[in-house]
Amino acid sequence: MVRNMWEAAKTILKQLFQKPATNIFPAKYAPESTLSFLDKVARGEATLHPPVTLPPGFRGKIAYDRENCSGCQQCYNICPTRAIEWLPEEKKIKIFVSRCCFCAQCVDVCPVHTLAMTEEFLLSSYDKYSEELVIVDSGELPGSVKRKKPAAESTEKPTEQS
Secondary structure: HHHHHHHHHHHHHHHHHOOOOOOOOOOOOOOOOHHHHHHHHHHHHOOOOOOOOOOOOOOOOOOEEOOOOOOOOOHHHHOOOOOOOEEEOEEEEEOOOOOOOOOOOOHHHOOEEEEEEEOOOOOOOOOOOOHHHOOOOOOOOOOOOOOOOOOOOOOOOOOOOO
16 A cells, blocks of 8 residues: 555656646647637637647548449448448438547448548537538548449530541
């Protein structure tokens, strides 16, 4: 018992003189009002400290290229938290980030690389169904394999050559 107390006191004294391990994001000291602080940042009167540097392979907010999606439902079937909703009439998916556990199983199983994990991690919101947290389309993703559209889906008209 005395040995444990001695170890705890030793650790506390050691940590008193070490640099803090916390990140000073978004500001060195907590502002009285977050909204007024953000207004000052927008006007250039205050600086926003960058968040922590992200490690390689970080799994942040998921991105989805709707146009390239083949509708195979593999991501829907593998999602452990049911964050992915299948839309049968469109043969596409909708992703609820508030349900996502960021495991990236859907990204790994996607055959056409329509899903990707981004480096975005500031995802707090008062509404779990807000536009930022329900992903319907993120646009074209780098490194995705473009699938050939069937003739029925193709909207381009063949050009006539003279």
